[in-house]
Amino acid sequence: ARLGLSFVPTLYDDALAEVYQTEARARGFEGAACLMPSGPGLVLVSRDPDALWDExxxxxxxxxxxxxxxxxxxxxxxWHVDAATIGDLRAGGQHAILTPGECVDLVRETGAAVLHPLVAGIDPAIGWETLELVVDEVMPALAG
Structure with missing residues (x-):
């Protein structure tokens, strides 16, 4: 807040959000955004989530x-995930591969989807495809 920046903490904490908002107001930082985590920390969008998990x-x-x-x-x-296997990771829900419809539902429920299309060095073509689905299917559904 002192630097006039929005804040995205790694843990949901109402007290921390209040400290940030109080400091932002004291410094005249209007429009300060404090975005608390409320869903998966990483979302990719695919028409076939199982196939993308395999890939x-x-x-x-x-x-x-x-x-x-x-x-x-x-x-x-x-963000802390104790996962020894891909199955553990999927079950934990922190990394999510969703259909466009599931992504729409997530955004409506939590207010956001954290997109990370180049996570851990995946093929940029895959990342681009996930972004295209967001632009072509998720965003129009949310706008309508």
Whole structure:
């Protein structure tokens, strides 16, 4: 807030949001956004989520393990995922591959979807395809 920037913490905490908003108001920062995590930390969109999990699941597991490796034992974060397998990762829900309709439902329920189309070095063509689905199907459904 001191720097006039929005805030996206890694953990949902109403007290932290209030501290941020109070500081933003004190500094005259109008339109300060404090976006608390409220759904998956990473969303990709596909017409066939199972097939995309098969194709890039190892990349997503690498991403989850990398984040877990540098977090301290006493660190609180919605990003921390203890996943030994792709199945564990899918079950945890932090990394989500959704159909366009599921993504629409997520945004309506939580207010956002965190897109990460180049996560862990996936093929840019895959990332581009997920973004095209968001633009062509998700955004129009949300606008209508």
């Amino acid at each position: 890039i699941g190892e990349h997503l597991l690498y991403d989850a393990r990398l984040y877990a490796a540098w977090q301290h034992a006493d660190q609180r974060s919605s």
